[in-house]
Amino acid sequence: DQQVKQNSPSLSVQEGRISILNCDYTNSMFDYFLWYKKYPAEGPTFLISISSIKDKNEDGRFTVFLNKSAKHLSLHIVPSQPGDSAVYFCAAHVTNTGTASKLTFGTGTRLQVTL
Amino acid sequence: DVKVTQSSRYLVKRTGEKVFLECVQDMDHENMFWYRQDPGLGLRLIYFSYDVKMKEKGDIPEGYSVSREKKERFSLILESASTNQTSMYLCASSFGGSTNEKLFFGSGTQLSVL
Numbered sequence: 001d002q003q004v005k006q007n008s009p010s011l012s013v014q015e016g017r018i019s020i021l022n023c024d025y026t027n028s029m030f031d032y033f034l035w036y037k038k039y040p041a042e043g044p045t046f047l048i049s050i051s052s053i054k055d056k057n058e059d060g061r062f063t064v065f066l067n068k069s070a071k072h073l074s075l076h077i078v079p080s081q082p083g084d085s086a087v088y089f090c091a092a093h094v095t096n097t098g099t100a101s102k103l104t105f106g107t108g109t110r111l112q113v114t115l
Numbered sequence: 116d117v118k119v120t121q122s123s124r125y126l127v128k129r130t131g132e133k134v135f136l137e138c139v140q141d142m143d144h145e146n147m148f149w150y151r152q153d154p155g156l157g158l159r160l161i162y163f164s165y166d167v168k169m170k171e172k173g174d175i176p177e178g179y180s181v182s183r184e185k186k187e188r189f190s191l192i193l194e195s196a197s198t199n200q201t202s203m204y205l206c207a208s209s210f211g212g213s214t215n216e217k218l219f220f221g222s223g224t225q226l227s228v229l
Contacts, residue, residue, distance in 0.1 A: 009155070034217070043119070043205055043220030044158070089157060102173065103218060105150075107157035 006106040019077040023090030030092040038087045080113045119221040134193040138206030145211030147189035152203040196228045
């Protein structure tokens with residue numbers, strides 16, 4: 001059962017325009033959300049995160065929005081650049097003060113930024 | 116910078132072989148994880164460890180085991196490799212004791228089981 005879903009396997013955007021990547025989740029216990037970016041032949045790298053007590057977090061060109069009632073988050077990249085072309089994974093977890101909190105990942109969206 | 120190193124970039128093994136995937140991190144992180152990445156399935160957690168000699172099953176532990184004898188090293192073991200274990204394997208670590216689990220990943224090992 002996929003608890004974190006990214007329904008768009010791929011997205012193509014022109015350079016300079018906005019890229020919007022979407023993510024839906026089903027587990028209402030999730031309280032922290034992250035976006036990772038992955039280039040071919042490299043491991044994923046952390047991009048941006050948001051706590052469930054917020055509805056927006058911004059870091060430079062990247063903004064993540066969280067809609068808890070809809071169990072939906074999105075990543076906005078403005079303006080998009082060719083170097084943003086990568087696979088983006090949404091991830092979520094339930095804060096656990098015992099053992100390590102496990103991240104649950106989505107299936108990924110491949111973003112291509114064209115010239 | 117945190118460095119997570121996976122010993123092999125590419126591996127080709129035969130069905131039934133015992134396979135060891137090694138991972139080392141250099142930041143004294145408490146937690147270490149093994150994921151596999153498959154097209155259309157994203158990253159799925161196989162096993163994780165929150166302390167030396169401690170381990171917990173992830174979402175897809177069948178066919179795998181792990182070993183963590185030292186804090187910096189986390190090994191994934193395929194006791195008898197099968198073709199459905201052909202995948203990209205990603206090791207990750209995190210500091211632990213935090214409410215925002217940021218994982219640091221290695222570059223991955225592409226395993227092909229023939």
